[in-house]
Amino acid sequence: MGNTSSMLTQYDIEEVQEHCNHAFSQQEIVSLYHRFCQLDRSGSGFISSDEFLSVPEFAVNPLSQRLLRMLDGLNFKEFVAFLSAFSSRTTLQQKIEFIFKVYDLEFNGKVSFNDIMSVLRDLTGSFMTEQQRQKALTHVFEEAGFSQDTSLSVADFIKVLGSSDLKMEVEVPVD
Missing domain, CATH: 1.10.238.10 (EF-hand)
Structure with missing residues (x-):
């Protein structure tokens, strides 16, 4: 193979x-x-x-x-x-674990506020100001019961995203 x-x-x-x-x-x-x-x-x-x-x-x-x-x-x-x-056959937890790996910039099993800000910058580009990103992310952290100093683990990601209706699927064309 x-x-x-x-x-x-x-x-x-x-x-x-x-x-x-x-x-x-x-x-x-x-x-x-x-x-x-x-x-x-x-x-x-x-x-x-x-x-x-x-x-x-x-x-x-x-x-x-x-x-x-x-x-x-x-x-x-x-x-x-x-x-x-x-894949549509993959569990929500497996999808969240994948997302966590994208955010874990240092491959240390932890995601910081700054790691998420960095991803948010990539995703929003010039559509949001730095101040808007900071405010939005601070709000999300506070709503989830975390502070900006918190390093999130994969279990924290699962806790926050586990009840979401996360859609992350592609169809594999079959010949």
């Missing part, structure tokens, strides 16, 4: 399904494999940052640089596991 020029075996498909908690059907995994092979222009069995940035929708995403930290050098199994956060 490391060499993208080879085809997936039934064993490979089942192994990938198991690795991503059955977030995708076997047909979807085969489709994802074809897409992975298209992205892996070098044929190395891994997708580089530059190869990810060749996807126009990804390149224009305001969070693309944050996502690249999680993506650079993924093999096929890791690629599917990454995408599983966007």
